[in-house]
Amino acid sequence: MPVPLTLGDALERAGELDRADPLGRYRELFVAPGAQHDQDAEAVAARPADAIVAYLDGNSLGRPLLxxxxxxxxxxxxxxxxxxxxGWDEGWLQLPTVIGDELGAAALGAAPGQTMIGDSTTVLLYKAIRAAADARPGRTEIVVDSDNFPTDRYVVEGIASERGLTVRWVETSPRLGLTAELLAEAVGERTAVVVASQVAYRSGYLADVGELTRITHDAGALIVWDLCHSAGSVPVLLDEWQVDIAVGCTYKYVNGGPGSPAFLYVRHELQPQLRQPIWGWLGHAEPFAMGPGYDSAPGIRSFQSGTPPVIGMLAMRDMIALIGTAGIPAVRAKSVALTELTIELADAWLAPLGVEVASPRQSDQRGSHVTLDHPRFREVVAALWQTGVVPDFRAPEGLRVGLSPLSTSFTETVLGLAAIRELLDPAV
Structure with a gap:
């Protein structure tokens, strides 16, 4: 059991970690980077009323770069x-695949020609799952776990209804996620598609993508991975793992901004076999011929439909470059250190107040956020936001501490946990 830390001790240790942090120099590149760390009473009193003390929601919306x-x-x-x-003839039309390849190289382990940017996560999930299901005719089931993100589950249910398929639910714990054992029991000769998340949105459970992909392939099915809570924060090796299809958003760890367009990865070998269902003019082989009938473009461009969201794509480009410069191994090491500090402080400060760690304790099973459970956390999160401490809440009683390694400091993590403790126990 860890020795309880005083706030002063914890801040001193966090300061040492920040000074030794090889990624620390990147925090100044972000708008309002890092936390407002002043402990002097006059400095605290002089802060703007809406100043950020600790931003702990990078797994929902990343900070913008300056x-x-x-x-x-x-x-x-x-x-x-x-x-x-x-501008369309001078490069804008190529941006979905140009920036897609940049993201693939920096954060997805994907060779060129397999990744594009465009549409929302929901639309790309629909395209991907529908195409995968249709590529396995005669198979009748889509497998998805019960605690996957709501959009994933809803899209699966809609496609199943539309195509006369059955949803095979895998019951998973909200404090863990989809394991190899659970998936092996669920897939079989009726499985057309498996839909899974690399990092569970609620618990932060980090799935074994390579093993779950192998199990799916052994059953003769295709797998669609949701990378929304993992891309840019944990290692992703889509080519090496032989992933079929992956979809992810870009406003979390890729910092593209509110509603920035999502990305889609389709493995080279599968591209000629898949027929996505939303046929738009820019997915046509000759879009400016304006001819009758639909003839799909070759390669990843076949998954494009309408006009590319150029401004939304540009907003993420500098962050993609920064991820490539820092390197995912260093990003992951910082993520592990931040989440380990969070769990240590939760055990020392919050467990005596009835808080439970609802994320895996083993770092190799955990993404870049830690979920803490307490019956009062809905009201606590609302109160924290008013003080400049910003985690988020997920029903029924989860407070998520989202730690974005390139912009989050150890000191603001300590200040955030201390603020949670103070609200639960004002006598501290």
């Missing part, structure tokens, strides 16, 4: 403003 404002401003002025419609 350079993003310049990137978007320059685009409006120099590209959109001066080139106008000529």
């Amino acid at each position: 350079s993003t404002a310049d990137t978007l401003s320059a685009f409006v002025r120099d590209a959109w403003g001066s080139r106008l419609i000529r």
Whole structure:
């Protein structure tokens, strides 16, 4: 059992960790980077009322980079403003695959020609799951776990209803996720598609992508991975793991901003076999021929439908480059250190107040967020937001501490946990 730490001791240790942090120099690249660490009474009193003390929700919405404002401003002025419609012929139309390849190299372990940016996560999940199900004719089941993210489950249910298929539910614990043992029991000759998340949105459970993909392939099925809570924060090796299809959002650890377009990965060998269901003009082999009938474009572009969301794609580009510069191994090491500190402080400060750690304690089974459970956490999170401490809440009683390694400091993590303790026990 860890020795209880005083706030002073914890802050001193966090300061040492921040000074030794090889990624620490990147925090100044973000808007309002790091926490407001002042402990001097006058400095605290002088803070703006809405100042961020600890931003612990990077797994929901990442901080913007300072350079993003310049990137978007320059685009409006120099590209959109001066080139106008000529910009489409001068590179805009290629951005979905150009930036897709950049993301694939920096964070997905994907060779070129397999990743594109465009549409929302929900739309890309629909395209991917529908195409995968149709590629396994005669098979009647889509397998998904009961605690997967709501969008994934809803899309699966909609496709099953639309295509006359059956949803095979795998009952998983909200404090864990989809394990190899559970999946092996669920798949078989009727399985067309498996839908799974690399990091469980509620618990942070980190699935064994390679093993679950192998189990799915052994059953003759295809697998669609949701990378929303993993891309940019944990190692992803899509080519090495022989993943079929993957979808993920870009506003969490890829910092593309609210509603930034999602990404889709389709393995090279599968691209000619899959027929996505939303046929739009830019997925056509010759979109500007404007001819009758639909003839799908070759390669990953066949999954495109409408006009690319250019501004939304540009907002993520600098962050993709930063992830590539820092390297996923270093990002992952920082993530593990932050989540281990969170669990240690939760055990020392919050467990005596009735808080339970609802995430895996083994770092190799945990993504970049830690979920803490307590019956009062709905009201506590609302109160924390008013003080500049920003985690998030997931029903029924989970407070998620989302730690974005490139922008989160050890000190703000300590301050955030201390604020939670103070709200649960004002006598501290």
